[in-house]
Amino acid sequence: MTAYLLKRIIIAALTLVLASIVVFAVMEILPGDPARLMLGLNASADQVEVLRNQMGLNAPLVLRYLHWAGGLLSLDFGRSYTYSVPVIDLVRERIVVSLPLALIALALSTIIAIPIGVFSASRQGRAGDTLVMGAAQLGVAVPNFWFALMLIYLFAVWLRLVPAGGFPGWSAGIWTALKSLLLPAVALALPQAAILGRVARSALIEVLNEDYIRTARAKGLPYRAVLWRHALRNAMIPVLTILGLQFAFLLAGTIIIENVFYLPGLGRLIFQAITQRDLIVVEGIVMLLVAAVILINLLVDFSYAIVDPRLRAIPGKVRSGFPSGIAPKQILRAVQRFRETRNRSRGRQ
Amino acid sequence: MNLLEIENLSLSIGDTPILKGVELTIAPGEVVGLVGESGSGKSMTALTIMRLLPHLARAEGRVAFDGIDILGASEDQMCALRGDDIGMVFQEPMTALNPVKTIGEQVAEGIRWHTKASRAEAEERARKILDRVGLPEAKFPLSRYPHELSGGQRQRVVIAIACALKPKLLIADEPTTALDVVLQAQILDLLRDLVSENRMGLLLISHDLAVVTEMADRLIILRNGEVMEAGDTARTLSEQQHPYTRELALASTHVPARPKPHLAGSAKPLLEVEGVGRDYPGRRKSLFRPAQPIRAVDDVSLTIEPAQSVALVGRSGCGKSTLARMILALDKPTAGTIRFRGEPITGKPESTLKPARRDMQVVFQDPYGSFDPRQKVEKLVAEPLHLLEKPPAKAERREMVAHALQEVGLSQRDMDKYPHEFSGGQRQRLSIARAIITRPKLVVADEPVSALDVSIRAQILDLFAELNQKLGIAYLFITHDLTVARAMADEVLVMHEGKIVERGRAAEVLDHPRSEAAQALVAAAPDLHRAIARKMQEQG
Numbered sequence: 085m086t087a088y089l090l091k092r093i094i095i096a097a098l099t100l101v102l103a104s105i106v107v108f109a110v111m112e113i114l115p116g117d118p119a120r121l122m123l124g125l126n127a128s129a130d131q132v133e134v135l136r137n138q139m140g141l142n143a144p145l146v147l148r149y150l151h152w153a154g155g156l157l158s159l160d161f162g163r164s165y166t167y168s169v170p171v172i173d174l175v176r177e178r179i180v181v182s183l184p185l186a187l188i189a190l191a192l193s194t195i196i197a198i199p200i201g202v203f204s205a206s207r208q209g210r211a212g213d214t215l216v217m218g219a220a221q222l223g224v225a226v227p228n229f230w231f232a233l234m235l236i237y238l239f240a241v242w243l244r245l246v247p248a249g250g251f252p253g254w255s256a257g258i259w260t261a262l263k264s265l266l267l268p269a270v271a272l273a274l275p276q277a278a279i280l281g282r283v284a285r286s287a288l289i290e291v292l293n294e295d296y297i298r299t300a301r302a303k304g305l306p307y308r309a310v311l312w313r314h315a316l317r318n319a320m321i322p323v324l325t326i327l328g329l330q331f332a333f334l335l336a337g338t339i340i341i342e343n344v345f346y347l348p349g350l351g352r353l354i355f356q357a358i359t360q361r362d363l364i365v366v367e368g369i370v371m372l373l374v375a376a377v378i379l380i381n382l383l384v385d386f387s388y389a390i391v392d393p394r395l396r397a398i399p400g401k402v403r404s405g406f407p408s409g410i411a412p413k414q415i416l417r418a419v420q421r422f423r424e425t426r427n428r429s430r431g432r433q
Numbered sequence: 434m435n436l437l438e439i440e441n442l443s444l445s446i447g448d449t450p451i452l453k454g455v456e457l458t459i460a461p462g463e464v465v466g467l468v469g470e471s472g473s474g475k476s477m478t479a480l481t482i483m484r485l486l487p488h489l490a491r492a493e494g495r496v497a498f499d500g501i502d503i504l505g506a507s508e509d510q511m512c513a514l515r516g517d518d519i520g521m522v523f524q525e526p527m528t529a530l531n532p533v534k535t536i537g538e539q540v541a542e543g544i545r546w547h548t549k550a551s552r553a554e555a556e557e558r559a560r561k562i563l564d565r566v567g568l569p570e571a572k573f574p575l576s577r578y579p580h581e582l583s584g585g586q587r588q589r590v591v592i593a594i595a596c597a598l599k600p601k602l603l604i605a606d607e608p609t610t611a612l613d614v615v616l617q618a619q620i621l622d623l624l625r626d627l628v629s630e631n632r633m634g635l636l637l638i639s640h641d642l643a644v645v646t647e648m649a650d651r652l653i654i655l656r657n658g659e660v661m662e663a664g665d666t667a668r669t670l671s672e673q674q675h676p677y678t679r680e681l682a683l684a685s686t687h688v689p690a691r692p693k694p695h696l697a698g699s700a701k702p703l704l705e706v707e708g709v710g711r712d713y714p715g716r717r718k719s720l721f722r723p724a725q726p727i728r729a730v731d732d733v734s735l736t737i738e739p740a741q742s743v744a745l746v747g748r749s750g751c752g753k754s755t756l757a758r759m760i761l762a763l764d765k766p767t768a769g770t771i772r773f774r775g776e777p778i779t780g781k782p783e784s785t786l787k788p789a790r791r792d793m794q795v796v797f798q799d800p801y802g803s804f805d806p807r808q809k810v811e812k813l814v815a816e817p818l819h820l821l822e823k824p825p826a827k828a829e830r831r832e833m834v835a836h837a838l839q840e841v842g843l844s845q846r847d848m849d850k851y852p853h854e855f856s857g858g859q860r861q862r863l864s865i866a867r868a869i870i871t872r873p874k875l876v877v878a879d880e881p882v883s884a885l886d887v888s889i890r891a892q893i894l895d896l897f898a899e900l901n902q903k904l905g906i907a908y909l910f911i912t913h914d915l916t917v918a919r920a921m922a923d924e925v926l927v928m929h930e931g932k933i934v935e936r937g938r939a940a941e942v943l944d945h946p947r948s949e950a951a952q953a954l955v956a957a958a959p960d961l962h963r964a965i966a967r968k969m970q971e972q973g
Contacts, residue, residue, distance in 0.1 A: 305546060314534070
């Protein structure tokens with residue numbers, strides 16, 4: 085077990101380093117001189133040069149990367165070119181909106197998806213299954229901002245249950261703050277839940293055909309007990325995999341959703357930073373998002389080991405981190421299915 | 434009174450009839466053998482008794498267990514019966530247990546469900562039954578997971594689950610088919626003991642006539658969903674009144690004719706294996722000490738001459754498949770050399786192995802798993818042709834495939850079909866066609882007939898013998914089935930824990946085994962003639 089976890093942690097750390105190099109390199113290639121941007125169009129070449137020296141933009145590439153990456157380690161993301169405040173301060177203000185939003189959305193999509201998957205799988209091919217999966221297909225195909233608009237219309241404009249947008253801040257009281265995050269979270273969660281529900285259904289159907297399900301039935305357990313006790317946990321591995329993959333899409337989704345709901349979150353910050361060529365802010369936030377995705381997937385890797393005891397005891401022959409033949413096939417299939425569903429939905433949009 | 438009475442049972446799935454007028458009774462303490470080839474309806478009969486039939490299955494007739502009308506019972510009644518009064522053991526122990534639950538949980542679960550016992554009580558009972566089936570707690574604590582056990586041990590757990598509540602009837606569907614002969618004998622002994630201890634009725638389902646003969650008081654022979662013959666085991670098999678019974682018995686002991694026997698030492702060896710070993714990295718016990726390697730194959734030497742047929746026999750896990758992989762240059766030995774037609778093949782780059790690969794082909798056990806279902810037969814059988822010096826043009830390729838198909842007894846019209854359109858036996862013919870299309874000198878066959886029914890098996894063995902006679906192909910049969918070795922091999926090598934412990938002429942090794950490992954194999958191997966003779970004595 086420890087060997088497995090250690091390996092996952094090392095891989096996650098290496099991924100992070102690699103990601104930082106890529107992010108830095110991309111930002112270097114992009115056109116636009118931050119110093120000129122800060123000083124405006126009327127600045128002379130000398131003034132720009134002085135500022136460039138001050139900002140350390142003339143130092144060699146490798147040094148600048150090391151400086152930047154070293155700063156990241158101590159949560160020093162540099163200073164915003166446009167706001168002239170440390171990036172970390174901007175992030176700190178915004179993350180208290182975006183992180184709860186993403187987590188609530190993630191939790192919501194799981195809570196919606198698993199029962200849907202179980203319901204459909206246990207009624208495979210019957211009317212209930214067809215209906216639910218039809219609805220899920222719709223959920224996959226419809227973009228989340230459209231959901232957002234419909235939700236605003238229904239719950240904010242018509243029923244007046246929650247605010248249509250904006251964020252009062254956590255100081256206004258937890259309930260008030262949560263209320264304004266509710267609609268965006270639902271809008272984010274619905275398409276994800278639709279995908280996850282489909283994955284859960286097909287994973288369950290596959291598991292329900294396994295021999296050990298028959299063994300459990302032969303013990304005298306009723307179908308329902310077999311489904312919850314034996315099938316669900318085995319179907320969790322592909323579901324967890326997709327959950328980890330989806331988190332990245334959730335974060336990307338917040339950029340649109342935060343704009344629809346006027347939420348002062350990271351998504352809006354990065355959107356503004358891109359339009360203003362505030363590259364250092366973009367770099368910082370992108371790195372943060374990358375780290376979040378890597379962290380979540382590390383947690384997913386850990387949870388594999390909790391769900392599947394075969395991963396806990398790793399004999400020497402396990403090379404990929406999975407016992408030969410079992411997990412990877414399942415996961416690959418799940419990922420493939422996930423991509424197919426996604427691509428189909430993209431095609432429609 | 435009979436424990437189980439099945440009268441005039443008919444079953445259909447959709448519009449396909451599966452069973453037609455099946456009659457079967459089992460008394461307490463009685464062992465009834467249900468014999469038949471795949472598709473004969475054996476398993477469906479068992480699943481009808483458990484009422485675990487697939488969707489769309491419709492059963493008619495009467496099935497009465499202990500006075501309860503099974504076909505008319507409610508689902509709740511059935512749940513109460515299953516696992517309590519009727520237990521069931523399945524064929525494939527590797528997949529019959531839930532991989533994410535401990536064996537303790539899985540055994541105790543049924544006990545708790547039926548008796549409403551507390552967790553501690555149920556675990557205590559689970560401990561007892563696991564001990565009874567030969568998994569004492571000291572060595573196999575309840576906290577073990579299925580993947581930590583071998584196939585034979587897992588099958589014991591499945592039996593423990595089925596017998597935990599002392600059922601009146603145990604249904605065992607091919608309980609030993611996936612196990613090697615030594616494990617098979619152990620599991621059969623266990624089942625026999627459980628029957629006599631609890632006066633349990635046992636319905637033993639198998640395609641292996643010898644196994645059933647050894648175990649059963651009465652036999653029921655099923656074909657295409659109909660009972661062909663039923664009666665006392667000894668009488669049924671000694672008289673063999675029904676032609677199908679005779680056919681089955683003959684096929685089970687079939688030895689293909691090979692008019693030109695192989696003369697040892699007549700030519701220079703085709704394959705030479707010298708001191709070959711293979712280590713696998715072992716499990717690391719500590720972060721700071723290197724892991725002890727596991728020696729799968731240990732200092733093995735053997736030679737195969739042209740047209741010679743050699744059987745490599747041994748229990749599962751003895752290293753025979755690893756050795757075969759190294760001979761096929763699919764795995765690299767950690768020690769020793771392998772020479773094919775005088776040329777060393779060990780440690781050579783892939784590009785120079787082409788001639789060796791062309792002259793050395795393989796037939797696998799599972800004719801289902803070794804074909805890409807989306808490719809046509811023509812492409813599948815032609816696959817090895819890229820190994821030829823000059824790959825043939827399209828027309829020539831079709832010609833060669835047609836010829837190979839004819840050689841294995843298929844028609845050239847089969848070329849444009851897909852693998853799923855063939856039966857298991859035909860698929861094995863396809864894989865043999867694929868193996869011989871490059872005119873190899875050696876074919877390595879890994880358990881080539883163990884997934885096949887007896888009559889099909891006899892045909893495939895005939896085909897192997899014919900190709901050996903006609904084309905002079907040498908064989909290396911990898912098998913745990915001694916009847917294959919007896920039927921096909923000139924020479925037998927017995928492998929045990931990575932080493933070859935005995936070798937010699939086939940008849941000699943199999944009739945007078947000297948090493949302990951060989952003796953254990955021979956003693957455990959079911960033999961139809963021996964079993965019939967024993968039953969004759971018992972049943973008078």
